[in-house]
Amino acid sequence: MKNLKNVITVVFMTLFSITNYAQSQSEVAGDWVVGKQNTVIKIEQNDGIYCGTIISSDNPKAEIGKLMVKDLKVKKGKWKGKTYSPKRKEWYDAEFIPKENTLDVKIKVGFFSKTIEWVRK
Secondary structure (H helix, E strand, C coil): CHHHHHHHHHHHHHHHHHHHHHHHHCCCCEEEEECCCCEEEEEEEECCEEEEEEEECCCCCCCCCCEEEEEEEEECCEEEEEEEECCCCEEEEEEEEECCCEEEEEEEECCEEEEEEEEEC
């Protein structure tokens, strides 16, 4: 009887872990509104790695289809990837922190860091 309880506990914990893992994988996927000009970036998975492109914007200079997030994947329990800065025309390393309906994008350059909040559409 004790062994049966242990087996049931292990099965339950395994199923719970798999469910949580699947949910955490989709936390960054979706449409995100960025900035004051309602730029929408769609993050989706391709071959196990996530990337994000602009799908709409009120900014006439925004390029629809432009890659803005690349190489996004979980590393050591954190979402890490690169984000593009159109003003500087450079890619920067970033940490993506999913919250309830927001995605905090923390960009570090040298000693400086900046966090930008994206809102789920």
